[in-house]
Amino acid sequence: MGSFKDVVGHKDIINYIKNAVKMDQISHAYILNGERGAGKKLLAYLFAMTLLCEKKGPEPCNTCHSCRQAETGNHPDIIRVTHEKPNSISVDDIRDQVNNTIMIKPYQGPYKIYIIDHADLMTVQAQNALLKTIEEPPQYAVIMLLTENAEVLLPTINSRCVMLRLRYIKDKLIKKYLMESLKVPDYKADLCTAFAQGNMGHAIMLANSEHFNEIREEAVHLLRHVHEMEISEIVQAVNSISAYKLEITDYLDIIAVWYRDVLLYKATKDMDTVVFKDQINDIREQARKSSYEGIQLIISSLEKAKARLKANVNFELVMELLFLTMKEN
Structure with missing residues (x-):
């Protein structure tokens, strides 16, 4: 699990945790809010390890019995709440794993820590059940809610938790x-x-990613040739990328970065701002051909395509409309 030194960014949250431990001002409930991959789980486990570390320092020592147990995922006082249904945490999940066990004192440490990942998946009934526990917790209990969207939690839950928002890293x-x-x-x-x-x-x-280079090459090939493609070839291109449906956001991000390069190069003629440096000739040519309005329209269409795919609009239709916009601009 490492230490706070291994965390890239999030210095404000790390300083808050260290000061809270040092001043012995630990809240009974926290929300760690940030998008997937932001580091919520790592910070929550490091926080838990620090609270249970036998050396009682501002971060885990990684050598004591408690830290070694936490490292291997076997600490009896760190409870990771699980759920059977992939898209919801039920009231039974909360009752069985939190409410019915929280009055049992910690086995060996000063705290009993519950980590609820994907807490924004809790049903309203589950949140109400948890709320009763958060309102009157035992002295040793600490509940950490890890969410991608804290706004979907009940206001009564949000108001009783310390909010730790994970910001973008430079x-x-x-x-x-x-x-x-x-x-x-x-x-x-x-x-x-x-x-x-x-x-x-x-x-x-x-x-x-094993597929990253493959997806990149597919996207670059399209970007080079989309202007000369016939409608039938565009349909064929959509069919070929249907294999990447699970990674379509990455595919669209590649295209977005490429057009961002085109826009920046058109405005500045500065190669240092370009990410696709190996594509500079194609980017220079695209910048010459396209207007600022056309490039902005494509970038806007990419965002619309992402939103439509999230809303389960027909994949082929969304991609064909996008490629036609790219072809015409």
Whole structure:
């Protein structure tokens, strides 16, 4: 699990945790809110380890019995709440794993810590059941709710928890981590960082993806030839990318970064701002052909395509409309 030194970014949250531990001002309930891959789970476990560490320092020592137990996922006082249904946490899940066990005192540490991942999946009934526990918890209880969207939680839950919001991480920190820790080459680190948009987990996932280069090549091939494509060829291109439905957001992000490069190059003629440096000739040509309005229209259409796909609009129709917009601009 490591230590807070291993966390990239989130210094404000780390400082808050350290000060809360040092001043012995631990709340009974926290919400760690941030998008998938932002680092919620890592911060929650490091917080839990710190609270239970036998050396009682501002961060886990990683050597005591408690820390070693937490490292292996076997600490009896860190309870990870699970749920059988993939898309919801039921009232029974909360009652069985939290409400019915929280009055049992910690087995060995000063705290009993419950970590509820994907807490925004709790049903209203589950939230109301948890609310009763949050309102009158035993002294030793700490509940951590990990969410991607805290706004869907009941206002009564939000008002009784300390909110820790995970912000975007600076691009230079993400790139440095990819190059130094994961040994990712410079050009790929630039690309992964651009797509990650401040999300370290997403950057690492892209860097380790077996399909990333394949998806990139497919997208670049389309970008080079879309203007000359006939309608039948556009339909064929949509069929070929249907294999990437599960990674379609990454595919669209690649296209978005490419057009961002076109827009920046058109405005500045500065190669240093370009992520796709190996595509500079094609980007220069696209910048010459396209108007500012046309490029902005394509970028806007990419965002609309993402939203429509999330809303389960027909995949082929969404992609064909997008490719036609790219062809015409």
